[in-house]
Amino acid sequence: MQITDSNLENILDRALKRKELSREEIVSLLEISDKDQLEALFQAARTLREKYFGKDIFLYGFVYLSTYCRNDCRFCYYRRSNRDSLRYRKKESEVLEAALDLAESGVHLIDLTMGEDPEYLDRGQAGIERLAGLVRKVKARTGLPVMISPGVVPESALQELARAGADWYACYQETHSALLFEELRINQRFAERLNTKYRAHELGLLIEEGLLSGIGETNQDLFLSLMAMQELNADQIRVMNFIPQKGTPLEGVAGPGSIREIQITAVMRLLFPDRLIPASLDVDGLDGLPPRLAAGANVVTSIIPPGQGLAGVAQSTLDIDESRRTTAWVLPVLEENGLQAGSRAGYRSWIEKRVQGLVGSES
Numbered sequence: 119m120q121i122t123d124s125n126l127e128n129i130l131d132r133a134l135k136r137k138e139l140s141r142e143e144i145v146s147l148l149e150i151s152d153k154d155q156l157e158a159l160f161q162a163a164r165t166l167r168e169k170y171f172g173k174d175i176f177l178y179g180f181v182y183l184s185t186y187c188r189n190d191c192r193f194c195y196y197r198r199s200n201r202d203s204l205r206y207r208k209k210e211s212e213v214l215e216a217a218l219d220l221a222e223s224g225v226h227l228i229d230l231t232m233g234e235d236p237e238y239l240d241r242g243q244a245g246i247e248r249l250a251g252l253v254r255k256v257k258a259r260t261g262l263p264v265m266i267s268p269g270v271v272p273e274s275a276l277q278e279l280a281r282a283g284a285d286w287y288a289c290y291q292e293t294h295s296a297l298l299f300e301e302l303r304i305n306q307r308f309a310e311r312l313n314t315k316y317r318a319h320e321l322g323l324l325i326e327e328g329l330l331s332g333i334g335e336t337n338q339d340l341f342l343s344l345m346a347m348q349e350l351n352a353d354q355i356r357v358m359n360f361i362p363q364k365g366t367p368l369e370g371v372a373g374p375g376s377i378r379e380i381q382i383t384a385v386m387r388l389l390f391p392d393r394l395i396p397a398s399l400d401v402d403g404l405d406g407l408p409p410r411l412a413a414g415a416n417v418v419t420s421i422i423p424p425g426q427g428l429a430g431v432a433q434s435t436l437d438i439d440e441s442r443r444t445t446a447w448v449l450p451v452l453e454e455n456g457l458q459a460g461s462r463a464g465y466r467s468w469i470e471k472r473v474q475g476l477v478g479s480e481s
């Protein structure tokens with residue numbers, strides 16, 4: 119049922135005052151379809167972003183270092199059984215070169231992502247040490263914080279990665295409905311994936327949790343995801359639209375309209391006003407950035423250096439070799455939207471405060 123304007127005003131007013139919203143209220147925000155009501159939602163999200171982050175937006179450089187994966191997630195282009203998928207495993211020197219290029223272009227963080235590549239994850243200690251060595255070198259050479267997204271790894275590997283200096287561990291559940299998870303992430307364990315994030319947090323790593331929208335979830339499922347993210351006390355949360363991928367079982371399934379992802383981003387900002395929430399270039403490319411920023415996002419992710427044969431995740435090639443996923447293209451978009459790149463010191467300070475528990479405790 120469509121929410122009335124006065125009910126919406128009341129909910130947004132309470133969200134702006136950081137009052138807890140009920141399940142029904144959160145679901146009603148996810149159900150809005152009226153243009154003016156959506157604009158009111160986005161305006162509230164922007165107000166909260168401004169309150170906690172001012173005009174500052176952080177930029178994340180993305181290095182997809184291996185597109186091999188031992189898993190077979192139904193939605194993913196890089197699933198093990200997809201013969202159409204682009205495969206590569208970058209050498210250490212190539213990863214370092216890409217990371218340095220990104221650092222020089224002004225990003226705030228280097229995100230090292232890979233499929234669950236058996237070369238790293240099924241070779242015992244040697245594979246993990248290789249990955250940890252990469253983290254150490256990227257961090258030393260760029261001087262930037264590092265996010266590592268290796269998939270599900272044992273606690274000993276998390277310890278090794280934390281010792282190597284990783285600041286962030288990203289691992290997306292994609293859905294917090296155990297049933298939908300089972301359908302999508304074939305032969306993987308829901309609890310194991312979730313618990314790995316709890317272990318990583320205990321080891322002092324910051325956590326990014328994420329969900330996929332338009333993949334068969336209901337708004338009640340989305341509510342579950344948002345609550346799971348709160349329970350996890352995630353430091354960064356992201357939503358990305360499902361995009362049908364060539365060569366996968368879901369190839370012929372239509373993805374949702376962009377508004378789905380954008381609307382969820384705004385609801386995330388209401389519930390997590392002081393956290394990092396990305397606008398990814400990976401779904402709609404550079405053209406999709408303004409509406410995501412207008413919905414309260416405060417990080418731009420998937421900035422990728424061109425000409426190095428590096429892929430994106432949901433859009434393996436979109437805008438990459440046209441250089442449109444670079445800071446040179448992103449910065450003017452920030453400016454046009456009344457925003458600016460935050461300082462590196464500001465980003466570091468946020469990380470440090472968050473690790474110390476100083477962000478998220480105030481209202």
Ligand code: SF4
Binds near residue numbers: 188195197198234
């Ligand atoms: S989503 Fe991740 S774990 Fe699943 S197949 Fe793709 S790369 Fe592998």
